[in-house]
Amino acid sequence: MTAASASKTKPKVLFVDDEVNILHGLKRQLHRSFEMDLADTVDQAFEFIEKSGPYMAVVSDMRMPDLSGTEFLKQVASAAPNTVRLMLTGNADQKTAVDAVNEAGVFRFLTKPCSKEEMTEALNAAVKRYQTNTAEQLLLKKTLVGSMDLMTSILSIANPELFGRIANMKKRIKSLAEALNVADSWSLEVAAIFSQVMIISLPADIREKLVKDTPLQDEELEILQALPERYRKLVGKIPRMEPVADTLYFSLKNFDGSSVPIGNIAGKKIPASARILHILSDLQERQIYTGKAEITVLSEMREETNKYDKELVERLRTLAILDSQNQPMVEKEIPAYSLEPGQFIISDLRTINGRLLLLGGQQMSETQLNLISSYIANGTVAEPIKIAVPK
Structure with a gap:
């Protein structure tokens, strides 16, 4: 040696x-x-x-x-x-x-x-x-992330909308974690899964009001105020998940200290993981309700310094601009039997009767392909399917 x-x-x-x-x-x-x-x-x-x-x-x-x-x-x-x-x-x-x-x-x-x-x-x-200590953490990470990946893959069939939201969040978290040199992004990815379950559990009218900054009525405010504590208790019951629970608890908190949970914490004192989750979750909600492009929404959010950490928004915006400059892709139509793991699916995947199987805009995983294999074998998947391939 x-x-x-x-x-x-x-x-x-x-x-x-x-x-x-x-x-x-x-x-x-x-x-x-x-x-x-x-x-x-x-x-x-x-x-x-x-x-x-x-x-x-x-x-x-x-x-x-x-x-x-x-x-x-x-x-x-x-x-x-x-x-x-x-x-x-x-x-x-x-x-x-x-x-x-x-x-x-x-x-x-x-x-x-x-x-x-x-x-x-x-x-x-x-x-x-x-x-x-690090061996225990690695084992926890592998066990937890593996379980979560399996759960979200199954969720892609049971609730395609929710799975699509989670997949988009995880993709953005990975990019941001690499840019910020975050060694263990797994806890943030797990928090992202729970955060989208938390957000989607809110009534649609409350979610829309939050996006549009419309004042909530008293009963709506009560529902929103109860949400962070409920999910912190729920997730906190899982061993070693306390950091994830704390991230969820503060993930609706504005940078100036307003919004829930009520308290004096503000600015950089809000956990960085919660500030990131707040930005990514609101970005997704705004894109859903306004139909605007990611870079456009982030440019708007950058000016709302009362709500968001401007430095983090700017970093995410830069990443979105860089992603848009990557290798150009072209659309291609294929039959269902040609689907393979790793392909980027453009169009929603549906049965010939219109049932949603998989939300477009994500990569096909091996687990997802196995879950829809019976539909492919029976010839009940609507064709052609649009995928993206390098130009």
Whole structure:
């Protein structure tokens, strides 16, 4: 094994201390066992986390000149929740240790001087904790997303309109997550599924009034106000789904703090996932009720800074413009027996009696094709079917 390939297998750790000599001493002792980045300021540390992460562990000095170690690690927990946090300090009083554990979720509290053996043992334990946590999350993600994909594919036959809404939302979320460098977009995709169930459960007249900014009557307002809490409780009963429940709870909240749920939270304090969901859900509703193009609607929404995070709307609008410049496609008509997974279906798929099987404007999945295979075999699918192919 070469030195280059060996370094890739080392656990990645960030050390933060304003005393440069201590940082270099740690590197001399530990560089053979760990891939290490060194930061002597909090700003430099956050730059490393943003550009060079994820780190399995972050070790911070308690007394940094611009921010306390406890407050720094608290912010690390928010920016990189999977990273295991350790504190190294010469200040070993009990209150410091208690605050570090309770406020910043610190995994280990190490006092100076710390031997190489003690630091190595603590870091190895932190790495094991990180690997356990991420393995559990990966299993949850695969299980949950797989279950949701199956459910939505079945839903495409039972309720084509709802499935079409969910498919469009997930497509936009994936594009936005890539542009924003969001590592785990799966929880947002799951929230999107529930959000569309939530929205479509509202009476059509209330949905239309929300799109047109028409004041709601008292009984309509009561229905709307009850919705976020009802779905937060419903989803919150599922293990490990608390973040999804919180996203749903705030997904109807306007950027200025108006709308439901009633409360003082506003602006960037509204969870980013909820702000994204609010934009995407309203974008879809407006397109349905107005018939306007995506870029046109986003241009209008960009000016409504009381409702939406303008930065996120602008990012989504840019993505929509870029998508419109992709490889040109042409329309092609095919018989039902030529349908294959991966084809982009333009027209609604219906039986010869007019029953809607699949909403147009989405890619055909293998599960969907299996679900309608009996209609194809019996010759009851209306033909021809319009698909899009590269020009």
